[in-house]
Amino acid sequence: MGSLFLSNEELGKKDDDHKPTKIPPIRAQWNAARVPPRKALKRLAIAIAIGFFIYLFVHNIPTDLPIRDRRRPVYHLHDDDPAEPRPMPKLVSVRPGDKSAQNEEPAAREESGYNGPVVFRNLAVSLQAITATTKGGYSTNKNVLFAASSLKSAALLLPMACQMGAELRSYVHFALISRSEIPIDELRAINGVDDSCEIIFHDARPDRSASSTDARLGLGTERALYHINTWMHPQVVLVDSSSAEEPFFLNAMRIQAPLKNIPLIELPENAPKQLAWVSKLDSASLAAWDKINIDILIHASPGASGSLIRLLKSLTAADFGSGSVPHLTIELPHKVDPPTAKFLETFQWPPARVYNPTHARQLTLRHRITRNGLSEEESSVRFLESFWPANPTHSHVLVLSPQAELSPQFFHYLKYAVLEYTCSTAAVLQEWDSRLFGISLDLPSTLLGGPNEFRPPAKQDASRSRAAPADDATTFLWQAPNSNAVLYMGQKWVELHEFVSRLLEFQHTITPVPHFFADKFVSKRYPSWLEHALKLSRARGYWTLYPSQPTASNLATVHHELNKGPEEYEPELERDSAQVTEVTLTSGPLLNSLPSGGSLLPFNEMPLLLWDGTPTTLTDLDSAAADYVAEFRHLIGGCETLEPEDLIPRKSVGDLFCTKDE
Structure with missing residues (x-):
């Protein structure tokens, strides 16, 4: 046992001086030197640890994530599985997302300057509902779109939209693209809009709109118009051009509408009084607004x-x-x-x-x-x-x-x-x-x-x-x-x-x-x-x-x-x-x-x-x-x-x- 602890050369020399010299016998074969026991234990422990971590990683890999297509944004209707098919709404006038803002986390609503990816949680429901009934898939139809971001502008446009819808010459739509979290039903009630107005509402607000930057809301306006045009093909878009409307909204509309070949009518502040006749025109007439x-x-x-x-x-x-x-x-x-x-x-x-x-x-x-x-x-x-x-x-x-x-x-x-x-x-x-x-x-x-x-x-x-x-x-x-x-x-x-x-x-x-x-x-x-x-x-x-x-x-x-x-x-x-x-x-x-x-x-x-x-x-x-x-x-x-x-x-x-x- 003492030889196991001898690591000094001098100690080994003194031991030889007290022993008689003997010629070692010739061995039949050569054997490799053994690894010291302490090094072998270390290597074994490391190998076991690496194997354990690999096992944990493989065992916990998520298997329920879909392959994401990064060519365009993906908008889900709900927070549950987006791959599940959903039935098409039966009514044309769908008012989804009245409490969409309540689904957000309180901490998220309190943040300011949010500039994350744009997600529309309520827009798809109403757009899918009107595509067949209003021939939204065709480039020529009877769809007329009123759009607003400011609630003051919405109050200006909704009476005109109501009067136009009551004429029954066009399918009249109203899209809200706002940072306000007001429910659509509350917006309708405040402005006296009932079912007789024949207006189809679309909640085109991106998620976390209240805390979003103007740049994100401008991008949201652009993307909302893209999806609306894809599913609805409006013949004309009417907006409020007065100082009451949000600049990010007007700038995005003025840029994107011509790119999509959608006539844009910018109504002045006195439109409900001086331009009430606009509500008497049908979609074909309004589409020629800028041609005359x-x-x-x-x-x-x-x-x-x-x-x-x-x-x-x-x-x-x-x-x-x-x-x-x-x-x-x-x-x-x-x-x-x-x-x-x-x-x-x-x-x-x-x-x-x-x-x-x-x-x-x-x-x-x-x-x-x-x-x-x-x-x-x-x-x-x-x-x-x-x-x-x-x-x-x-x-x-x-x-x-x-x-x-x-x-x-x-x-x-x-x-x-x-x-x-x-x-x-x-x-x-x-x-x-x-x-x-x-x-x-x-x-x-x-x-x-x-x-x-x-x-x-x-x-x-x-x-x-x-x-x-x-x-x-x-x-x-x-x-x-x-x-x-x-x-x-x-x-x-x-x-x-x-x-x-x-x-x-x-x-x-x-x-x-x-x-x-x-x-x-x-x-x-x-x-x-x-x-x-x-x-x-x-x-x-x-x-x-x-x-x-x-x-x-x-x-x-x-x-x-x-x-x-x-x-x-x-x-x-x-x-x-x-x-x-x-x-x-x-x-x-x-x-x-x-x-x-x-x-x-x-x-x-x-x-x-x-x-x-x-x-x-x-x-x-x-x-x-x-x-x-x-x-x-x-x-x-x-x-x-x-x-x-x-x-x-x-x-x-x-x-x-x-x-x-x-």
């Missing part, structure tokens, strides 16, 4: 500075709502009156009060070179060359006489009527725009041909068999165009341009001039180009939409105390002693002055008049147009024999002149 383009054209007369300045001041005071301000073109005569010149030096267009971030100048002034007075032909040519629609389908021109004065509500009516009668689902199906030549803002008091008084027709009952009382005013359709204050449709302007071009060419090449040129059906109170417009209306069976007296008083009036008449007829107009009645302008919301509760009547419910003011029907109007065209083709068009295909009306008016150069 309107130019304003004014031909100033010599020596009528007072009238022009009054008109321009009324334009400056107009309310253009959330749309873009129209481009304004003023055609000046050779001699400009000093008051007009001085006023134009400081005249600003768009008005200074209108939001204009690009500071673009929307005003064009044209000054005539010719010193002498204009002839009929020169006046017509100069007028028609003053405007050309870039897109005839959506570009229109508002022609204003210097004697006109406009109400602040005039632009609302124009946009309302254009969207309803050219872009709505009913308009497209029934081709209302095919006969609509223009939309007048004023109600004439005399006929086109002279001083005879014009009496607007009364509203007709549903059977159209008898007229209603005379004081039951209504909008109506008249074959006679106007030049005081009227919006001409872009396609009809192109057709009129070509029509006048061919007429003037024919007039220079034939003698004697047929009575079509010699006979005048339009009074010389109106400019010469209106005679050509009347010819085209009679040939095509076109009509102009005129407002009722209550509506006209909220749109425009024409003054006659300073009227000098068209320049080409000014010397002759002094002998015209016609007495006219001026409409007194009033102020008030547009819908209050419109019949039928603010809804625009369909064309088939309006009275129809021939150009001379005679009541007629659509069949008789077409018959009168056919007779007029037959005479026109014979006397002016040079048509001897016509094939059936030659009788088909064409936008180039080639069928009227029997030419093949389309």
